[in-house]
Amino acid sequence: MASNDHPRQIIRNFIPIQVCKELEFIHKSNCTVGYRPNVFSTTLSHLIATNCAHLIMPFIPIREKLKEKVEEVFDCEYELFIEFTGLISWNKGASIGWHSDDNRAYLEQRDYTAVCYLNSYGQDFSGGVFHFQDGEPTNYLPMAGDLVVYSADNRNIHCVDEISDGERLTLTLWFSRNSSFDEDAKLVSLLTQSILDNEPAPCVPLPAPSNMYWFSLDRGSGHQQGYDICFARLFILGFNIYTTQGRICIPEKHKLESSDVLMKPLKLVRGDSLYCQEFANLLHALQAVQFYVWKQPTLQQSEVTMDTSDIVILSAEQKEIVHELRSVFLSTKTTFCDSYPAVSREFHFDWACFFAAIESWKEYTFELHKQLLIHLPLWQDYRSLFSISSSVVEK
Ligand SMILES: O=C(O)CCC(=O)C(=O)O
C-alpha cells in the first residue's frame, strides 16, 4: 500500500526488456503526431483503425499485469477500469510543467496513472527527468522496464523536464473507477467492426489521413512547412523511397496535400540500391524496416539466402525521383532527425537479413492475427480484453 499523503510507487524492472523492444517496434511503425508539440502517440483504437488490430495482442498481458499491480499498490482490487492505453514518445523540445493528471474537466474520471518506461535516460535520450513536487521520491530518471504509479489527483503534482536529445518512450495507462470510461468496451466494438469490414485481413497497414503523420513547423500558415514522420523514421535508419508513379512535381504550397503519394505503392532505397519488392504504402515499408531493426540481432545468426536480382542499382532518372521525394517530404530542417542519437543510425545493414526479416515479419503478423481471432469471441462476451492461457487456446 502506498503512502496516503502521496500515493505513489516506483517499481524497477517491472516489464522485460524484450517487451519494451516489441512495443518500441509497434510505436515506431505506427505512431502519429500527438496531442502536444513534439509528442507522438500510438493508441489501441488507432491500431485498429489502420488495419493493425493484431498489434494490440502484445499489449494484452501487460495491461492485465499493470492493472493488477495498480490495484494491489492502491488497495482497490477489482475496482478499476483501464481508461486509456497508449505508447507516447517525447522528442526534442517536448516537456510538461507542474500538473496533476486529472486537472481538466474532461480528465476528472482519471484516478490512477501507470507509466512504464520503455527506453533509458542517458542512452536513448537526454533531459526528460520526472519530478514530483512534494514528498519522496522527488526525482526519477527513466530506465527501460521501470514502472511509476501514482494517484492522478493533486497529491501527485509532477512535471517532466524538456527533452534535449533523442526520443523518450513510455507506455502510459490511466485507470478509472467509473465503468462508463472503460476503454475495453469501446475497443471491443471497434474490433468487432474492423474484423467484419476486413475479413480475411492480410494485415497490411492502411494509413490514416496524411496530416496525422505530418509534423508541422508552421502551425499558423497552412501547415505546409514540415515533414512526414514516417519518412523521417526511414531516413534516420538510412533509407529513402522510390515511387513507380514517376516524377511528381509537387508545388511547395501543396506539400501536405500531396502526401497521398506516400500512401500508394512504393519501393525502398538504400544508398544506390533499389529493393524491387513493392510495399503497399509508406507505413507498410516502415513496418518492415522497424521489424528488421527489432529482430536484427537474432537474424544475423541465421543462414539466409536471397534472390540477388531483387536488388538493382538505381538509374539516373530513378535517383532524381528519390531525390525529389526526399526534398518534398523531408525538406525542412528536422529537429527530429538531427537530434536522433547517432548510435541508432549506425547499425549493420544486410539485404539478405532484411529479406529474412520480411519473411519473419509475415509469420509474426499471421500469428498475432490468429491469436486475435481466437480471443475476440470471448472478449465480445465479456466486453473486456484479457489473455486466454495457451492451453485453452490449443483446445
Ligand atoms: O512520461 C512521463 O514520465 C509522465 C508524463 C505525464 O506527466 C503525462 O503524460 O501526464
Ligand SMILES: [Fe+2]
Ligand atoms: Fe502527468
